[in-house]
Amino acid sequence: xxxxxxxxILALRGSGVRISVSENMDAxxxxxxxxxxxxxxxxxxxxxxxxxxxxxxxxxxxxFDRFFSPDSFSQPEESPSRDVEMEAGEEDSxxxxxxxxxxxxxxxxxxxEAAENVNMTGLRFFTQKSLYMHxxxxxxxxxxxxxxxxxxxxxxxxxxxxKAEKLLSAKNFLFEKVRDFVEQQFSLFAPSATEEILEKxxxxxxLSNLEQRDFARMHHIIQKMVKxxxxxxxxxxxxxx
Amino acid sequence: xxxxxxxxxxxxxxxxxxFEKGGxxxxxxxxxxxxxxxxxxxxxxxxxxxxxxxxxxxKITSAYLQLPLIRLQCYEGLDESKALYEWKYGxxxxxxxxxxxxxxxxxxxxDGLAASMRKxxxxxxxxxxxxxxxxxxxxxxxxxxxxxxxxxDEVDKSDQEFEAFLxxxxxxxxxxxxxxxxxQAVCKPFVFLTSxxxxxxxxxxxxxxxxxxxxxxxxxxxxxxxEVRVPDLAESLRIQLVSFIQQVRKLDLKKVPSVSETxxxxxxxxxxxATSLTPDLVRNTLNVFLKFQEDIESAEDNLYEMxxxxxxxx
Numbered sequence: 001x002x003x004x005x006x007x008x009i010l011a012l013r014g015s016g017v018r019i020s021v022s023e024n025m026d027a028x029x030x031x032x033x034x035x036x037x038x039x040x041x042x043x044x045x046x047x048x049x050x051x052x053x054x055x056x057x058x059x060x061x062x063x064f065d066r067f068f069s070p071d072s073f074s075q076p077e078e079s080p081s082r083d084v085e086m087e088a089g090e091e092d093s094x095x096x097x098x099x100x101x102x103x104x105x106x107x108x109x110x111x112x113e114a115a116e117n118v119n120m121t122g123l124r125f126f127t128q129k130s131l132y133m134h135x136x137x138x139x140x141x142x143x144x145x146x147x148x149x150x151x152x153x154x155x156x157x158x159x160x161x162x163k164a165e166k167l168l169s170a171k172n173f174l175f176e177k178v179r180d181f182v183e184q185q186f187s188l189f190a191p192s193a194t195e196e197i198l199e200k201x202x203x204x205x206x207l208s209n210l211e212q213r214d215f216a217r218m219h220h221i222i223q224k225m226v227k228x229x230x231x232x233x234x235x236x237x238x239x240x241x
Numbered sequence: 242x243x244x245x246x247x248x249x250x251x252x253x254x255x256x257x258x259x260f261e262k263g264g265x266x267x268x269x270x271x272x273x274x275x276x277x278x279x280x281x282x283x284x285x286x287x288x289x290x291x292x293x294x295x296x297x298x299x300k301i302t303s304a305y306l307q308l309p310l311i312r313l314q315c316y317e318g319l320d321e322s323k324a325l326y327e328w329k330y331g332x333x334x335x336x337x338x339x340x341x342x343x344x345x346x347x348x349x350x351x352d353g354l355a356a357s358m359r360k361x362x363x364x365x366x367x368x369x370x371x372x373x374x375x376x377x378x379x380x381x382x383x384x385x386x387x388x389x390x391x392x393x394d395e396v397d398k399s400d401q402e403f404e405a406f407l408x409x410x411x412x413x414x415x416x417x418x419x420x421x422x423x424x425q426a427v428c429k430p431f432v433f434l435t436s437x438x439x440x441x442x443x444x445x446x447x448x449x450x451x452x453x454x455x456x457x458x459x460x461x462x463x464x465x466x467x468e469v470r471v472p473d474l475a476e477s478l479r480i481q482l483v484s485f486i487q488q489v490r491k492l493d494l495k496k497v498p499s500v501s502e503t504x505x506x507x508x509x510x511x512x513x514x515a516t517s518l519t520p521d522l523v524r525n526t527l528n529v530f531l532k533f534q535e536d537i538e539s540a541e542d543n544l545y546e547m548x549x550x551x552x553x554x555x
Contacts (some may be wrong), residue, residue, distance in 0.1 A: 019447050030277050041253065044273040052447040054288070054438075057454050 003116065005031055008067050010121050011188045015063055016198050017056045023049060024144060039068065055201040066188050093144025099170040100163065107174075114139030120185045133182050137174070145171060219222070242414065242517045243428050244273035249306055249457075250279040256305075265294070265301040274453045275302065284411050284432035286396075289455035291437055292499020295518045296394055298455075299433040301517045303390035305429065309386075312392045313378040315399035321406055325416055325507060333368060344502050367422035373496060379410055380424065388428035397436040407434075411449040458500060461489050481518040482507055485551040486530070492543065494536040502530035520548045 005028060009019055019027075026049040034045045039187075043064050051060035098106040118135040144168065152164035201209075202217055211219060245469045250256060258270040263519055267275075276283040278285045287295045303310035313324055347364060351357040367373075376384060393407065410416055411434075414426040433452060436442060458466060463483045467474060474482070482503065490497045500504075506529045515522055540547075 018444070020444075024446055026281060026283065026451070033277065033280050034273070040269065041273055045268040045277055047270075048274045048277055048285075048451040048453060052286070052450075052452040054442070054454055057452075064357055 001031070002028065005046075007061065008046070009231075011063050011067060012050060012060060014189055015059050017059055017063075018068055019050055023052075026050075055198065057199075059198070063188060066184060069184065092148050093141050095141035095145045095174075095237060096148040096167060098134060099145070099167060099174065107177075110140050111136065111178065115181070115185070123182070123186055123189050123190055126186065129182050129186055132185075133175075133178050136178050136182070140178075147173075244282060245279065245308070245428065245431060247279070249275055252276070257520050258335075259305050260301055261349060261469065263301050263304050264469055266457060266462065266469050267298070268458070268462060271298065271453065271455065273550070274451055278451050279431065281451070282429055283382065284434060284450045285453050286434045286442065286450035287455060288436045288438055288455065290497070290499065291299065292454045292501045293437040293457060294500055295433075295455060296392065299390055299392035299394075299435070302431060302433070306388075306390065308387060308431070309385060310390045310391050310392060311378050311382045311430075312394060315393060315395050315397075315403070317398060317400060319399045319403050322377070324379050324403070325379050325406060326377055326380045329375050333373050336368065336373070349416065370422060374418070374421065378486045379406075380416060382430040382432075382547045383414065383416065383424060384412070384426055385430065389430045391430040391432045393432070393434045396434045396438060397439045397442065401443065404443050408445055408449065411446065431445045457490060457497075460484065463500065463503060465524040467503060467507050470504045471511060474507045475516065478510060478515060478518065479507070480554050482510065482550040484554040485518060485547055488543075488547045488550060489530070489540055492536075492539055494531070494539065495533045496531075496536060498530035506530045518548055518551050520545055523548050 005239065009024055009027065013019055025168055027046050030045040030049045031042060034041050036042055043061070046064065047057060047060050052059045067212070092100070095110070095195050098110065099105075114136045117139050118132060149164050149167045152160040152167065198217060202214055202221055206212075249259065253269065254270045256275050257269070258268060260267050260272070274285060279282070280353050287298060288294055299312075300310060348357045348360055351360045359501050374380075379391070382389045396404070396407075411432065414429045415423050417423050434446075457463075463486070464479055467479050467483060469480075486498055486503045486506070506526065509526055509529050510518075510522075513522070513526075524541065527537050527540055531540055
């Protein structure tokens with residue numbers, strides 16, 4: 001879990017929450033103390049150790065909820081084989097076996113493990129999304145799945161054809177779920193995700209309370225305001241004419 | 242340096258239960274932060290709008306732990322002589338008088354100035370020692386044998402220089418007196434710092450503390466607070482009162498009513514033997530929770546609608 005916590009801290013830092021080494025250590029100690037079983041308690045504890053203002057609290061809550069949100073496999077109504085479960089052979093790949101058995105828990109775990117292996121924290125730009133999707137699918141055993149599909153199609157019997165069809169639709173399902181997961185992770189680690197929250201607070205903050213780190217953002221906000229004022233000014237001029 | 246006993250902080254639920262017995266209804270988030278603060282031995286920086294119970298939290302913690310509450314009210318210009326320690330100048334003067342009287346006995350047999358000085362140095366110099374140190378709240382909190390709850394109230398009103406004084410005590414539970422040396426806490430105090438956010442606190446101070454933001458309570462929690470603090474208020478009236486206050490908080494006011502003002506209003510309604518929140522009753526008691534004429538006027542504009550909605554709640 002230490003790795004998971006470090007990834008959360010990385011996501012928070014990327015979102016503009018300043019976290020020092022000592023705060024990082026406090027968070028680790030807090031998580032060890034309260035455990036991971038109670039989600040709300042863990043959230044309160046990490047929030048107390050990592051987020052030190054109202055703005056940071058809002059960013060933290062936003063990040064925490066997205067970070068620990070259940071992936072799509074955890075929704076029981078959605079399953080790759082919701083109509084009928086099929087028996088997989090022992091020689092089939094693990095991914096094939098899970099898809100045919102409709103093993104959502106297993107798929108969810110495989111997705112998390114694959115995500116950990118490909119290090120999602122490097123996902124910063126939208127152009128990387130397909131690359132990360134490909135890496136995760138490969139880690140989950142996509143090659144084995146494709147081999148199995150080809151094998152079933154080659155065999156040609158009724159049962160094999162049915163399995164191949166089933167696996168082809170399950171493959172699409174898997175693609176979709178991995179894409180959703182990558183999107184979710186992108187929104188977490190891409191810095192733009194929390195810009196809106198920060199800007200909202202900066203607009204309402206007293207100028208005397210501004211900190212050095214906010215100056216660049218303030219420039220951006222003022223530029224936007226000037227553009228807007230110019231636009232309003234031009235529009236009212238045209239009306240008068 | 243010994244810590245405060247673990248027993249009152251054995252679980253988050255114990256803290257919540259203990260506080261409720263003392264008349265303070267706290268959310269899980271507050272209880273969790275207290276639990277962490279004790280076990281991680283960290284101070285808590287409590288922020289939130291005025292009147293949500295920040296100071297009260299320190300008071301109830303002191304009552305819960307049965308430890309003295311040592312309070313330092315911050316203001317502009319607060320310095321170390323008011324917050325940390327001061328020398329007892331009168332007593333020091335008396336000491337020099339006594340020393341002068343005893344000087345002949347001390348220097349007996351010394352020949353010349355150098356010999357006299359040598360003889361004088363043989364004796365302990367206690368002019369700058371703990372005997373003459375007058376402890377102020379911060380030092381007093383460190384000297385308590387069984388620990389204490391230290392409340393540094395409205396820390397945002399103090400100067401930035403004062404924050405520097407606090408850093409040592411917040412991280413190491415010790416203070417440095419140049420003439421004496423470092424004084425460590427006998428028992429680590431439970432420290433609260435409260436702030437109304439009139440200015441941003443320094444990164445160094447925040448880093449040393451756990452952060453707790455207490456917002457206005459949601460209707461459910463506020464009803465529970467009123468139930469505990471104003472037990473004589475009928476349930477129907479309690480629901481109406483909380484619904485009305487929650488609506489008032491959504492108005493554009495100079496000062497939104499705090500929890501303490503909701504409690505005050507509840508007490509007033511009990512005194513008036515009110516049974517229901519009628520528009521007339523509300524109009525006559527608006528000044529209990531609204532403290533600006535403009536706010537009273539804007540509440541009056543929406544009074545009928547808000548009272549009707551509150552009555553519909555029960």
